Amino acid sequence: MPVSPETLQTIEGFRSGGRVVDAGGTIVEEHRKGSHVFTIYAGWAFRYKTLSDGRRQILSFLLPGDFVGLQDEFADGRTHGVEAVTGVALCAFPRDRLWTLFNAQPKLGYDITWLAARDEQRVDDNLVTAGRRNAQERVAMLLMHLYRRAERVGMVSEGWVEFPFTQQHLADALGLSLVHTNKTMRRLQRLGLYKLDAGWLRILEPRALEALGDYFERPIQPSPLI
Amino acid sequence: MPVSPETLQTIEGFRSGGRVVDAGGTIVEEHRKGSHVFTIYAGWAFRYKTLSDGRRQILSFLLPGDFVGLQDEFADGRTHGVEAVTGVALCAFPRDRLWTLFNAQPKLGYDITWLAARDEQRVDDNLVTAGRRNAQERVAMLLMHLYRRAERVGMVSEGWVEFPFTQQHLADALGLSLVHTNKTMRRLQRLGLYKLDAGWLRILEPRALEALGDYFERPIQPSPLI
DNA sequence: CGGAAATTTGAGATCACTCAATTGCGGTGG
DNA sequence: CCACCGCAATTGAGTGATCTCAAATTTCCG
Numbered sequence: 001m002p003v004s005p006e007t008l009q010t011i012e013g014f015r016s017g018g019r020v021v022d023a024g025g026t027i028v029e030e031h032r033k034g035s036h037v038f039t040i041y042a043g044w045a046f047r048y049k050t051l052s053d054g055r056r057q058i059l060s061f062l063l064p065g066d067f068v069g070l071q072d073e074f075a076d077g078r079t080h081g082v083e084a085v086t087g088v089a090l091c092a093f094p095r096d097r098l099w100t101l102f103n104a105q106p107k108l109g110y111d112i113t114w115l116a117a118r119d120e121q122r123v124d125d126n127l128v129t130a131g132r133r134n135a136q137e138r139v140a141m142l143l144m145h146l147y148r149r150a151e152r153v154g155m156v157s158e159g160w161v162e163f164p165f166t167q168q169h170l171a172d173a174l175g176l177s178l179v180h181t182n183k184t185m186r187r188l189q190r191l192g193l194y195k196l197d198a199g200w201l202r203i204l205e206p207r208a209l210e211a212l213g214d215y216f217e218r219p220i221q222p223s224p225l226i
Numbered sequence: 227m228p229v230s231p232e233t234l235q236t237i238e239g240f241r242s243g244g245r246v247v248d249a250g251g252t253i254v255e256e257h258r259k260g261s262h263v264f265t266i267y268a269g270w271a272f273r274y275k276t277l278s279d280g281r282r283q284i285l286s287f288l289l290p291g292d293f294v295g296l297q298d299e300f301a302d303g304r305t306h307g308v309e310a311v312t313g314v315a316l317c318a319f320p321r322d323r324l325w326t327l328f329n330a331q332p333k334l335g336y337d338i339t340w341l342a343a344r345d346e347q348r349v350d351d352n353l354v355t356a357g358r359r360n361a362q363e364r365v366a367m368l369l370m371h372l373y374r375r376a377e378r379v380g381m382v383s384e385g386w387v388e389f390p391f392t393q394q395h396l397a398d399a400l401g402l403s404l405v406h407t408n409k410t411m412r413r414l415q416r417l418g419l420y421k422l423d424a425g426w427l428r429i430l431e432p433r434a435l436e437a438l439g440d441y442f443e444r445p446i447q448p449s450p451l452i
Numbered sequence: 453c454g455g456a457a458a459t460t461t462g463a464g465a466t467c468a469c470t471c472a473a474t475t476g477c478g479g480t481g482g
Numbered sequence: 483c484c485a486c487c488g489c490a491a492t493t494g495a496g497t498g499a500t501c502t503c504a505a506a507t508t509t510c511c512g
Contacts, residue, residue: 049354051440057357059350070339071346078444080350102339103332110328113296113339120297120346123353124285124306128275131283131356131401135468167491175357180468182492214277218304361500392458406500408460424509 018091021045021084023164028069030081036092037069039226043088044164047071047080048172057130058173060122061085061146064153067115067226069095086164111224118223125215130175133213135184138174141213143194147203148217163201188212244317247271247310249390254295256307262318263295265452269314270390273297273306274398283356284399286348287311287372290379293341293452295321312390337450344449351441356401359439361410364400367439369420373429374443389427414438 018041021027027045028034045062059080062068072079073095093101102109125145129138150161171181188194193209195202203209210216244267247253253271254260271288285306288294298305299321319327328335351371355364376387397407414420419435421428429435436442 047350049350051354051358053440055358057354059353071343071350073340073343078442099336102336106329106332106335109332109335109339110325113328113335113342114299116339116346117297117299117342120342120349123346123349124273124275124297127285127349127353127356128277128283130353132277132281166489177469178490179470179492182490183468186492214279216304394458403501404458405460405502408458409500412460 018089021088021090023084023086025084025088026081027084027088027090028080028082031079033072033079034069035095037067037073037095037098038082038090038092040064040066040068041089041091044085045082045088046085046169046173047082049080056172057175058169060119060126061149061173063149063155065223065225066119067112068119070112070116071119073098085169086162108226111226114224115226126173135174135176135180136188137213138176139170139181139184139188139213140193140209141215142170142174143188143201143203144206144209144213144215144217147201147206160200160202163196163199244315247314247316249310249312251310251314252307253310253314253316254306254308257304259298259305260295261321263293263299263321263324264308264316264318266290266292266294267315267317270311271308271314272311272395272399273308275306282398283401284395286345286352287375287399289375289381291449291451292345293338294345296338296342297345299324311395312388334452337452340450341452352399361400361402361406362414363439364402365396365407365410365414365439366419366435367441368396368400369414369427369429370432370435370439370441370443373427373432386426386428389422389425 027038030048030050040062042064045068047059047062047068048056049059050056062082068082098112101112129141133141146163146165147156147161150156155161167181167185168178170185171178174181176184185196188209189196193203193205193212195204253264256274256276266288268290271294273285273288273294274282275285276282288308294308324338327338355367359367372389372391373382373387376382381387393407393411394404396411397404400407402410411422414435415422419429419431419438421430
């Protein structure tokens with residue numbers, strides 16, 4: 001979305017610096033309220049929580065343009081963690097200036113809220129998945145979801161997307177065991193619904209996968225950028 | 227939290243009127259983007275989504291002080307529904323004045339964002355539950371969660387809370403079948419962890435339930451009120 | 453006192469899980 | 483160039499948790 005020079009300047013002033021995190025690295029440590037909020041510039045990351053015995057649940061995936069950290073704004077302890085899947089470039093904002101920003105530039109506050117609401121919608125969808133879909137439906141839904149999101153930020157070329165996820169990532173996102181995730185993925189692959197080759201994904205039957213997962217992406221919305 | 231008279235006036239001006247919904251009634255219809263956002267004044271409600279074949283997942287429960295509808299702000303179609311469990315009194319705000327409010331009263335915008343972030347945290351927790359906890363843990367966690375929340379808004383007296391939920395509600399929230407929810411609840415009851423009588427709940431062993439569910443509520447935070 | 457809705461219980465079927473082993477692949481050192 | 487290592491992916495087998503179906507039983511309301 002178009003942005004005025006003045007707004008841009010405010011954003012610039014708010015920003016406290018970029019950061020790069022290696023693949024597999026920690027962006028925000030779990031259970032510790034970070035001092036910053038972030039915007040993702042490049043790469044894949046995810047938010048997650050773990051139970052005390054180590055079971056992990058991925059809450060949502062993050063792509064360029066996504067905003068992280070607002071969820072914790074008033075949480076003390078028991079916050080989520082954020083981890084990089086690929087190398088990730090991000091931009092950090094000091095959390096304690098968030099209110100200042102809302103005050104000085106209501107439009108930006110509104111935009112941030114917008115971005116936060118979008119993430120919540122994704123979590124809502126993921127909750128439906130974990131609570132009510134069976135394994136096949138879960139995998140179908142997640143593949144389409146990730147593909148469409150990558151598509152929107154221009155990461156698809158000739159129908160192929162880079163797909164840097166481990167099956168463990170997918171299992172943790174779906175609420176399934178690693179083994180069962182694998183078996184389910186193989187079945188869908190053998191049915192010719194998608195192809196996965198050397199870390200690149202191609203959806204062969206988008207309609208079938210969407211129908212299987214009962215999951216249809218909404219039309220693209222212009223989204224603000226912070 | 228304390229509020230200035232001026233702020234109060236702005237809120238009053240924003241408000242477009244109260245509404246009362248009967249137990250079981252629809253507050254927001256699913257798949258239709260509502261024209262209003264709401265604050266709950268009294269009663270229990272819940273947000274939910276359903277798959278096309280009718281499977282339903284409850285996303286979060288709502289109590290007095292909770293704010294609903296922001297999630298849909300920019301969604302078109304495929305939005306959540308909101309339904310009343312008990313009779314519910316609420317206050318409606320026209321959605322299209324939301325931006326005006328952010329602009330005129332950044333503090334209120336900030337507060338709204340705060341409330342939305344709190345709901346997202348709850349959804350995050352519920353996703354962990356649906357994805358990674360077994361039936362016992364889920365029930366234990368949900369009972370404690372609902373009890374604590376009721377406690378915070380002063381709905382507990384002498385250790386008893388009114389508990390208006392049907393086992394179907396709980397099952398839909400937990401991602402379990404009705405039958406299995408029932409069997410699990412009976413087991414925890416027989417273990418003497420809680421008591422349920424004529425629609426009133428009493429937690430007998432809070433520590434045990436918290437430990438079982440690996441779920442410990444955060445200390446109370448002062449929260450804004452819209 | 454009905455009648456409908458909610459709860460409870462039993463039984464058998466399934467889906468997903470755990471355990472265990474094998475295969476495939478990319479990188480590393482010889 | 484090849485043997486070897488470690489991690490991810492794959493597969494098989496058996497178990498177990500949860501589901502579905504079906505039938506009481508109880509509670510709630512009018």
